[in-house]
Amino acid sequence: xxxxxxxxxxxxxxxxxxxxxxxxxxxxxxxxxxxxxxxxxxxxxxxxxxxxxxxxxxxxxxxxxxxxxxxxxxxxxxxxxxxxxxxxxxxxxxxxxxxxxxxxxxxxxxxxxxxxxxx
Amino acid sequence: xxxxxxxxxxxxxxxxxxxxxxxxxxxxxxxxxxxxxxxxxxxxxxxxxxxxxxxxxxxxxxxxxxxxxxxxxxxxxxxxxxxxxxxxxxxxxxxxxxxxxxxxxxxxxx
Numbered sequence: 001x002x003x004x005x006x007x008x009x010x011x012x013x014x015x016x017x018x019x020x021x022x023x024x025x026x027x028x029x030x031x032x033x034x035x036x037x038x039x040x041x042x043x044x045x046x047x048x049x050x051x052x053x054x055x056x057x058x059x060x061x062x063x064x065x066x067x068x069x070x071x072x073x074x075x076x077x078x079x080x081x082x083x084x085x086x087x088x089x090x091x092x093x094x095x096x097x098x099x100x101x102x103x104x105x106x107x108x109x110x111x112x113x114x115x116x117x118x119x
Numbered sequence: 120x121x122x123x124x125x126x127x128x129x130x131x132x133x134x135x136x137x138x139x140x141x142x143x144x145x146x147x148x149x150x151x152x153x154x155x156x157x158x159x160x161x162x163x164x165x166x167x168x169x170x171x172x173x174x175x176x177x178x179x180x181x182x183x184x185x186x187x188x189x190x191x192x193x194x195x196x197x198x199x200x201x202x203x204x205x206x207x208x209x210x211x212x213x214x215x216x217x218x219x220x221x222x223x224x225x226x227x228x229x
Contacts, residue, residue, distance in 0.1 A: 023163045043206070043221040044163065093162050097214065108217060110162040 002028045002060045004096045006111035010032040013084055014119055021114045027045030030096035034108070035067075039089040050077045084118040091115050122146060123220035125207050131226045136197045140223045142190040142207030151210035152183055154192045156203045157222060163206055166192075197227045 003026040011019055023033055031052045036044040048069055049057045056069035068080040077096075081088055093113040125142045132138050144152075149173055152169035167174065169181040179194040190207055207220040 032214060036216075036219075044219040046216045046218070049216055063204070091160070095217070110164070113162045 002026075002096075002098055002107070002113040004094065004109045006092075006094055006114050008114060009112060010115045010117075012117045012119065013056055016083055016086050018082045019084055019116060020078055021092055021094075021116075023077045023079070023096065023111050025096040025098075025109070026077045026099050029097070030077075030107075031074060032097040033071060033077040034097075035069065035079050035096045036093045036095070038093065038113075044093060045118045047079075052077075069079075081116065084116070086118045089114065089116055089118045121220075122218050123206060123207055123209050125220035125223050127221055129224040129226055131228065132197055134197055134199060134227055134229050136227070137193065137195045138197060139194075140142060140192045140207070140225075141203055142192075142220055144188050144190065144207075144209045144218075146209070146211050147185075149188075149209045149211050150213065152190050153208040153210075153217070154179075154181055154190075155206040155208050155219075157206055158203050159164060163208075163219070166205070194225075197225075198229060199227050201225060202227045 005024045007022045033045045033050040038044045038049050046059050047062045050069045050071040052071045058064045071077040091113050093109045095110045100108045123144050154166040155163040157163040158168045167176050169183045171183050173182045178195045182191045204222040204224045206222045209218045
């Protein structure tokens with residue numbers, strides 16, 4: 001199946017620093033990528049929808065100035081957590097939608113996730 | 120009402136048992152339905168799509184009842200390796216984000 005990578009897989013940083021997470025579709029083009037966040041023992045919650053070449057669409061309650069999303073190419077979206085605080089510690093997962101339909105259904109592929117710990 | 124609801128469990132079963140998970144969704148316009156599996160501290164992985172006619176993949180059987188907005192997953196002959204969290208996932212429209220339930224935790228013991 002299609003592969004989506006995320007980098008870094010794990011990051012530990014001090015409060016107040018900014019962290020950039022990359023999401024790449026390795027063998028397909030993705031006009032749309034999604035960013036999710038998962039707190040311990042909770043479900044994945046959609047943060048934003050990232051569209052190549054346009055502004056991201058953020059879910060209610062997600063601060064767009066704090067979580068900066070850039071989708072500059074068909075294979076790369078980045079999420080930057082600005083001025084991170086301990087409450088931002090979470091598991092961040094991206095998914096990429098295969099623009100060409102894959103098997104004919106709306107197929108989305110998940111990255112392996114980035115575990116962020118803010119001290 | 121939450122968009123996708125699941126019994127969180129945990130379900131603790133012995134090897135070889137049959138176990139069933141249920142899920143309900145609130146958006147009657149939902150178009151696509153899936154079961155994902157998530158292992159501890161890992162990303163979700165697609166287990167199977169769910170079709171209106173019901174579908175089976177080895178020991179796994181999924182059912183969809185659109186009238187009741189209800190989805191089920193049946194696992195027969197449980198294996199130790201089936202221990203994981205099973206996520207009920209719904210997509211309201213092609214191209215939009217997936218909506219996840221909280222997941223049901225399964226623990227299979229020997």
